[in-house]
Amino acid sequence: MTQAPKKLFIKTYGCQMNVYDSDRMADALAPHGYEPTADMLDADLVVLNTCHIREKASEKVFSELGRLRDLREERRAEGRDLMIGVAGCVAQAEGEEIVRRAPAVDLVFGPQSYHRLPELVARAHNGAKVVDTEFPAEDKFDHLPAAKKEVTLARGLTAFLTVQEGCDKFCTFCVVPYTRGTETSRKVEQVLTEARNLAAAGVRELTLLGQNVNAYHGLDAAGRSMDLGELCFRLAEIPGIARIRYTTSHPLDMSDALIEAHRDLPALMPYLHLPVQSGSDRILKAMNRRHTTRQYHEIIARIRDARPDLALSGDFIVGFPGETDADFEDTLNLVRTVRYASAFTFKYSMRPGTPGADLPDQIDEAVKVDRLAQLNALIAEHTRDFAQSCVGKVLPVLIEKPGRNAGQVGGRSPYLQAVHMDGPTRLIGQILPVRIVAVGNNSLKGEIVTESEPNSVSLGLSDGRTPPSAGAAQGA
Numbered sequence: 303m304t305q306a307p308k309k310l311f312i313k314t315y316g317c318q319m320n321v322y323d324s325d326r327m328a329d330a331l332a333p334h335g336y337e338p339t340a341d342m343l344d345a346d347l348v349v350l351n352t353c354h355i356r357e358k359a360s361e362k363v364f365s366e367l368g369r370l371r372d373l374r375e376e377r378r379a380e381g382r383d384l385m386i387g388v389a390g391c392v393a394q395a396e397g398e399e400i401v402r403r404a405p406a407v408d409l410v411f412g413p414q415s416y417h418r419l420p421e422l423v424a425r426a427h428n429g430a431k432v433v434d435t436e437f438p439a440e441d442k443f444d445h446l447p448a449a450k451k452e453v454t455l456a457r458g459l460t461a462f463l464t465v466q467e468g469c470d471k472f473c474t475f476c477v478v479p480y481t482r483g484t485e486t487s488r489k490v491e492q493v494l495t496e497a498r499n500l501a502a503a504g505v506r507e508l509t510l511l512g513q514n515v516n517a518y519h520g521l522d523a524a525g526r527s528m529d530l531g532e533l534c535f536r537l538a539e540i541p542g543i544a545r546i547r548y549t550t551s552h553p554l555d556m557s558d559a560l561i562e563a564h565r566d567l568p569a570l571m572p573y574l575h576l577p578v579q580s581g582s583d584r585i586l587k588a589m590n591r592r593h594t595t596r597q598y599h600e601i602i603a604r605i606r607d608a609r610p611d612l613a614l615s616g617d618f619i620v621g622f623p624g625e626t627d628a629d630f631e632d633t634l635n636l637v638r639t640v641r642y643a644s645a646f647t648f649k650y651s652m653r654p655g656t657p658g659a660d661l662p663d664q665i666d667e668a669v670k671v672d673r674l675a676q677l678n679a680l681i682a683e684h685t686r687d688f689a690q691s692c693v694g695k696v697l698p699v700l701i702e703k704p705g706r707n708a709g710q711v712g713g714r715s716p717y718l719q720a721v722h723m724d725g726p727t728r729l730i731g732q733i734l735p736v737r738i739v740a741v742g743n744n745s746l747k748g749e750i751v752t753e754s755e756p757n758s759v760s761l762g763l764s765d766g767r768t769p770p771s772a773g774a775a776q777g778a
């Protein structure tokens with residue numbers, strides 16, 4: 303296509319994998335004359351990249367489609383057209399039903415079809431309603447354009463990198479195994495190439511993504527299977543990459559090798575998202591989580607042993623069918639024992655097609671609301687305590703952007719806390735030791751200790767391996 307550039311607007315709902323996918327869709331369409339716009343009203347193609355995980359997330363899509371239909375009518379009155387696409391997990395789950403419910407939609411395609419997007423858009427241009435939600439036998443990762451240097455540059459110092467997709471666990475509340483399919487891992491070389499491109503574009507921190515990322519088992523060039531711990535070591539060798547995170551993990555996939563990586567690889571950030579969902583063994587069983595609370599505590603103890611400065615975050619669902627007051631009390635007790643630095647909490651949302659939807663004893667909304675409020679209050683207390691415990695410590699902070707006021711900069715601690723400091727913008731991109739002096743609203747205030755990256759971190763630039771003290775919280 304060699305016409306004037308068309309404008310693409312992608313609205314992303316849901317998890318970080320959707321954020322990553324949206325960028326890849328933009329990359330796939332760029333050679334076909336579509337350039338991104340930040341203004342939906344200016345777009346020729348609007349794609350809603352949707353989330354199906356809870357009912358609310360799904361329903362948002364249909365109200366947005368109503369607004370887009372009106373926008374298209376206004377447009378047509380002006381003689382200009384608008385193409386509307388629905389991608390992501392709602393597209394995968396609902397398929398043709400979307401076009402039936404929202405006839406303005408031109409294009410419905412699931413997460414396995416993104417590499418075919420240019421072809422699908424071309425078909426829709428010819429007036430066809432396109433619905434593509436097959437799970438193809440071929441590997442979509444072989445076809446997706448790797449993150450582009452120049453595009454990534456504009457996206458900053460931190461980047462997501464999908465290494466794994468899908469889930470074989472089948473928790474009884476969850477749609478992911480149905481919308482994202484079975485577990486697949488990207489090949490090691492593909493991941494490394496993409497990471498090198500990102501590093502060359504200035505990225506310092508990678509967050510490896512997967513619905514069950516710690517189940518990663520990618521093949522290396524010799525056809526050998528590599529687990530996530532080993533992959534992290536390989537990524538840390540890339541010049542420029544100083545920090546690695548991964549999300550989301552299942553407790554049962556915390557392998558010995560991955561725990562060793564937490565012990566031996568300072569670039570692996572000491573902040574782990576390890577959802578448990580409930581603190582009641584009865585409910586864990588009904589959720590098909592495949593482990594007990596005791597096993598969860600044991601796994602955490604091993605990881606904390608390997609990396610004593612590690613902080614945890616988690617996911618919780620309140621009001622799963624059959625959850626009693628006593629079950630909920632068990633959840634509060636688990637939270638009191640683990641003391642999460644932060645956590646995501648959800649009211650159980652019945653998802654059609656999952657086993658949970660057929661369970662008796664669905665819980666009243668009022669009970670869910672009450673339990674959620676109690677749980678949130680407890681976690682907020684722990685989050686504040688954790689922030690307070692950072693005061694007086696020197697933490698390595700990735701300086702990311704100018705601050706709110708002139709002469710200030712903002713960055714992130716190893717624990718993803720926002721940190722504000724006095725300092726010149728030339729420091730952006732460095733990881734500097736920062737003494738935490740106060741806790742603010744959802745952020746920390748710090749003072750830069752030295753304005754040059756310590757050797758330990760610069761060493762990480764040359765060979766990726768840093769001495770054991772680097773990256774760890776120092777001080778009090």
Ligand code: 5AD
Nearest residue numbers: 475476577617618619648649650651
């Ligand atoms: N209802 C509520 N929360 C859910 N999650 C997944 N499915 C549901 C559901 N049906 C939550 C889990 C998961 C997170 C991504 O979303 O806590 O870890």
Ligand code: SF4
Nearest residue numbers: 469471472473476478
């Ligand atoms: Fe869903 Fe995670 Fe359970 Fe897989 S492990 S079914 S993605 S909650």
